[in-house]
Amino acid sequence: MTFENLSPVLSDALTARGYETLTPVQSQVSEDQAKGRDLLVSAQTGSGKTVAFGLAMGDELLEDGRMPYATSPLALIIAPTRELALQVSRELSWLYAKAGARIATCVGGMDASKERRALGQGVQIVVGTPGRLRDHLERGALDLSALRVAVLDEADEMLDMGFRDDLEEILDGTPATRRTLLFSATIPSPIVQLAKRYQTNALRISTVGQDRGHGDIAYQAVTVAPADIEGAVVNLLRLHDAETAMLFCATRDNVRRLHASLVERGFAAVALSGEHSQNERNAALQALRDRRAKVCVATDVAARGIDLPTLSLVVHVEIPRDAEALQHRSGRTGRAGKKGTAVIIVPYPRRRRVDGMLRGARIEAEWMDAPTAADVRKRDQERLMEKLLTPVEHEPEDIELAQRLMAERTPEDIAASLVQAHRALMPPPEDLIDNGPRGRDTAGRPERGERFERPERGAGGDQREGFEDSVWFRLNIGRHQNADPRWILPLLCRRGHVSKNEIGAIRIGPKETMFNIPRAIADRFAEAVIRSANEDGEDDSGVAITPAPDGPTYPPRRDKGGHGGGHSGPRDGAPRSTLGRAPSGDRSYGERPRGPGGPGGKPTDRYKPKPFGQRSPRRPSK
Ligand code: AMP
Numbered sequence: 001m002t003f004e005n006l007s008p009v010l011s012d013a014l015t016a017r018g019y020e021t022l023t024p025v026q027s028q029v030s031e032d033q034a035k036g037r038d039l040l041v042s043a044q045t046g047s048g049k050t051v052a053f054g055l056a057m058g059d060e061l062l063e064d065g066r067m068p069y070a071t072s073p074l075a076l077i078i079a080p081t082r083e084l085a086l087q088v089s090r091e092l093s094w095l096y097a098k099a100g101a102r103i104a105t106c107v108g109g110m111d112a113s114k115e116r117r118a119l120g121q122g123v124q125i126v127v128g129t130p131g132r133l134r135d136h137l138e139r140g141a142l143d144l145s146a147l148r149v150a151v152l153d154e155a156d157e158m159l160d161m162g163f164r165d166d167l168e169e170i171l172d173g174t175p176a177t178r179r180t181l182l183f184s185a186t187i188p189s190p191i192v193q194l195a196k197r198y199q200t201n202a203l204r205i206s207t208v209g210q211d212r213g214h215g216d217i218a219y220q221a222v223t224v225a226p227a228d229i230e231g232a233v234v235n236l237l238r239l240h241d242a243e244t245a246m247l248f249c250a251t252r253d254n255v256r257r258l259h260a261s262l263v264e265r266g267f268a269a270v271a272l273s274g275e276h277s278q279n280e281r282n283a284a285l286q287a288l289r290d291r292r293a294k295v296c297v298a299t300d301v302a303a304r305g306i307d308l309p310t311l312s313l314v315v316h317v318e319i320p321r322d323a324e325a326l327q328h329r330s331g332r333t334g335r336a337g338k339k340g341t342a343v344i345i346v347p348y349p350r351r352r353r354v355d356g357m358l359r360g361a362r363i364e365a366e367w368m369d370a371p372t373a374a375d376v377r378k379r380d381q382e383r384l385m386e387k388l389l390t391p392v393e394h395e396p397e398d399i400e401l402a403q404r405l406m407a408e409r410t411p412e413d414i415a416a417s418l419v420q421a422h423r424a425l426m427p428p429p430e431d432l433i434d435n436g437p438r439g440r441d442t443a444g445r446p447e448r449g450e451r452f453e454r455p456e457r458g459a460g461g462d463q464r465e466g467f468e469d470s471v472w473f474r475l476n477i478g479r480h481q482n483a484d485p486r487w488i489l490p491l492l493c494r495r496g497h498v499s500k501n502e503i504g505a506i507r508i509g510p511k512e513t514m515f516n517i518p519r520a521i522a523d524r525f526a527e528a529v530i531r532s533a534n535e536d537g538e539d540d541s542g543v544a545i546t547p548a549p550d551g552p553t554y555p556p557r558r559d560k561g562g563h564g565g566g567h568s569g570p571r572d573g574a575p576r577s578t579l580g581r582a583p584s585g586d587r588s589y590g591e592r593p594r595g596p597g598g599p600g601g602k603p604t605d606r607y608k609p610k611p612f613g614q615r616s617p618r619r620p621s622k
Pocket of ligand 1: 019020021022023026044045046047048049264307509
């Protein structure tokens with residue numbers, strides 16, 4: 001077939017590639033009104049934008065269907081990351097192969113002298129990342145004096161990554177007559193400024209909403225207790241059993257940790273982040289392409305531009321920073337008409353934020369609980385049944401072995417051993433703190449009962465030992481965020497480096513939760529909490545722990561579960577020295593206790609709390 005408005009050599013290349021129609025962005029850049037003009041295009045990842053600018057450049061580059069001989073480049077494409085640049089280079093290679101194009105790739109982390117040699121040999125198209133291109137330009141290896149077209153791919157991302165100076169220096173080194181094509185997922189004001197400065201009478205094209213940006217992606221939002229995030233990842237991987245899955249984390253440290261943990265559990269996983277060399281990244285991608293690996297754990301930046309046709313599952317292990325990042329990450333799947341699933345793991349405290357993000361991006365997601373170990377086992381059984389019942393032609397040798405087995409064991413034994421052998425190859429699913437029967441009322445809503453709280457007193461109604469002198473802390477989550485001691489306790493232990501027994505009462509209110517800690521360890525607890533929080537005082541799942549000198553302002557709920565109810569907590573029962581209450585005049589958290597002599601008396605308390613301070617900022621993800 002032929003594609004209208006395209007040079008035959010490009011049309012043939014698309015047909016040979018098996019493309020039957022142009023995507024919306026490709027049609028629009030090929031229309032007559034776009035010919036020769038600067039273009040400001042907003043198109044999402046997966047929309048076919050790479051081929052789109054490849055086609056758009058055709059008129060400037062081709063002479064009688066051939067690339068002219070050139071001693072310096074005619075077209076320059078600048079992309080934010082190595083992977084994206086390499087991917088662009090691959091796409092342009094097949095698109096312009098018949099036209100006889102010579103393409104050089106100049107990207108950070110690769111051998112610069114090889115690139116200089118390639119540039120010296122005369123290439124018509126150069127694809128690169130901003131920093132490396134600028135280097136070549138400054139050293140005189142890249143001559144842009146004859147440039148006809150400049151393309152900025154994922155321009156918003158390049159500005160976000162701090163490449164403005166590099167881009168400006170590169171563009172300033174090109175002739176004013178060049179055509180400038182600016183492609184960007186979004187057009188925020190810095191992009192508008194850039195367009196104003198470097199484009200003339202640009203045609204604005206937007207196919208967002210029309211193209212396949214996220215049309216073929218089913219979104220799921222899976223709610224979990226913060227302590228269950230990794231367990232949920234394991235179960236999702238096992239349930240979907242995707243040919244290739246990509247897991248996104250916010251930082252390279254978290255990529256490293258999750259990758260190590262998955263490998264330990266027996267998943268064939270690779271990692272991609274800023275800490276990996278180009279060779280390591282290439283090896284990881286190759287392992288995914290030839291199916292030696294099925295799971296890739298990555299940061300947003302490291303995964304940009306990656307196009308893996310078999311990728312059918314994206315898991316946002318940590319919530320993306322905004323709706324654009326959500327779409328970019330998710331756009332690694334559902335590409336070129338294939339179906340994909342994007343799962344966002346949502347710790348309970350982050351539900352509202354994710355809901356807002358999805359609504360802002362007009363994405364309809366299905367909200368659900370994380371798959372349980374039982375769900376995974378059920379799916380395993382279905383898959384095993386299907387696999388083992390598929391007709392196969394057996395080798396005589398295998399039949400002979402089967403007969404020998406049948407002589408020794410019953411068919412049931414043999415079949416069970418076979419199932420066991422298959423199952424042994426799969427990493428075991430994780431038991432999660434479910435939202436199950438104990439936490440739901442008959443209508444399926446989380447139940448609001450006292451039995452989810454941890455009482456302040458023992459079964460006999462007496463004060464729990466060790467908590468006679470205790471300090472109250474506050475969590476910024478309550479019943480509305482599914483607060484439940486089953487996940488709060490492990491979270492407190494992890495954040496505060498204490499054991500379960502060192503946590504006293506847990507009182508869950510509608511939007512906050514109070515708990516107390518023996519005064520003797522409160523300082524250590526508070527310090528550990530600071531160390532395990534981000535700059536904003538919350539951890540990655542949005543949980544903040546702060547001192548609560550006044551203790552709970554709401555009464556404990558009556559205990560339906562028989563935890564020795566009838567108590568009213570330290571507010572009424574504990575010695576006055578606790579911080580469970582602070583009516584005016586009483587000592588509050590942070591004050592020194594009054595000694596036996598009353599105000600001004602000698603301090604007797606070992607505990608001198610420190611204010612909650614700022615942590616050093618996290619390393620940026622790369
Ligand atoms: P991109 O948006 O450039 O990252 O492209 C997404 C994927 O769509 C790539 O794998 C392309 O090769 C593929 N693609 C681009 N144009 C078409 C088309 N017209 N028909 C089918 N697939 C396409």
